[in-house]
Amino acid sequence: MRSVHFCEACGKIQPPAPVDYFTFFGLPRKLNLDVSALEKDFYELSRKLHPDLNARADGKEQEWSLQQSSLLNDAYRTLKDPIKRTQYLLQLEGVELEEQSKSATEKARSSGGVKKQIVPPDLLEEVFELNMQLEELRAHKKMGEDDPALIEEIGRQKLELEEKHEALLRGLEVRWRMWDGMIQREQNGQPVSEEERKQERDKMVDLLNRRNYIRNLVRDVSEVLEGS
Numbered sequence: 010m011r012s013v014h015f016c017e018a019c020g021k022i023q024p025p026a027p028v029d030y031f032t033f034f035g036l037p038r039k040l041n042l043d044v045s046a047l048e049k050d051f052y053e054l055s056r057k058l059h060p061d062l063n064a065r066a067d068g069k070e071q072e073w074s075l076q077q078s079s080l081l082n083d084a085y086r087t088l089k090d091p092i093k094r095t096q097y098l099l100q101l102e103g104v105e106l107e108e109q110s111k112s113a114t115e116k117a118r119s120s121g122g123v124k125k126q127i128v129p130p131d132l133l134e135e136v137f138e139l140n141m142q143l144e145e146l147r148a149h150k151k152m153g154e155d156d157p158a159l160i161e162e163i164g165r166q167k168l169e170l171e172e173k174h175e176a177l178l179r180g181l182e183v184r185w186r187m188w189d190g191m192i193q194r195e196q197n198g199q200p201v202s203e204e205e206r207k208q209e210r211d212k213m214v215d216l217l218n219r220r221n222y223i224r225n226l227v228r229d230v231s232e233v234l235e236g237s
Contacts, residue, residue, distance in 0.1 A: 011035025014058065014077060022058065025076045029101055030084035038098055039192050040185035044089055051085045092220075095181065095213060102210055106217065129219045136226065139166055143233050150236060160234065167230045170223050177220040184213045 012028045012035070015021065031038050034050055058077045087093045096106055128136050142163055149156050188209050195201050 014054065022070050022073045022077060024073045025080050030087050030097060033080060033084045034088065036088070037192060037196065038101065039189040040091070040095055040098060041189050042088060042094070047085070047088060051081065051089075054081050091181075091185070092217070095185070095217065099210060099213060099217075102206070104210055104214055106214065129222060132219075132222075135166075139163070139226070139230070142166075143230065146233055163230060163234060167227060167234070170227050170230070174220060174223045174227065177216055177223065181213065181216050181220070184209065184216060188213070 012026045012033045013023055015023060029038075034047065036042060036047075055078070058074055058081055087097050099106060142159060146156065146159055146163060149159070191201050191205065191209060
């Protein structure tokens with residue numbers, strides 16, 4: 010059910026309801042959305058909720074217009090991106106995701122703290138070797154030396170990581186279909202156990218964390234290679 014943005018009787022903007030982003034747009038908590046329909050709804054609401062169009066309204070209604078527009082923008086930015094959408098849904102489900110974002114990296118560097126980051130077990134050996142090679146390349150750079158063979162080897166590993174990154178996205182797409190099927194069953198009155206929900210959440214969390222880790226590793230490799 011969509012959040013009520015306007016009074017049915019007079020058409021005036023209403024105060025923002027404390028709802029999640031899916032409900033704001035009247036969408037079920039599914040992960041495969043019609044993004045073109047979402048975009049159309051977004052622009053339609055943007056025109057109606059824009060503060061400039063409500064400049065002549067009383068102070069309370071102007072404030073509601075600002076609040077509704079801000080919520081609209083946040084909801085749209087989150088739901089139009091499939092990864093952000095997945096992370097948001099998992100947060101609604103009470104899941105705490107690992108903090109592996111670029112902002113977290115920068116914050117850790119500036120504060121001297123340690124960023125929470127768990128290396129996927131199957132990548133431990135590969136990541137250890139790659140980090141050693143990156144340190145070796147950094148050392149060469151500091152001394153003004155060049156090592157084409159090392160650069161080529163690191164570049165090859167970067168390509169392999171990028172392929173794994175894309176494969177993990179395909180894995181997520183499978184989980185999105187499984188989650189949506191489960192939600193559809195619920196909507197059809199078929200019970201879904203908490204254990205089944207947990208299993209689907211856990212699979213998505215694992216794929217997201219692995220994909221985020223590899224994404225950040227590729228970014229770190231790129232920074233070193235670009236400076237070589």
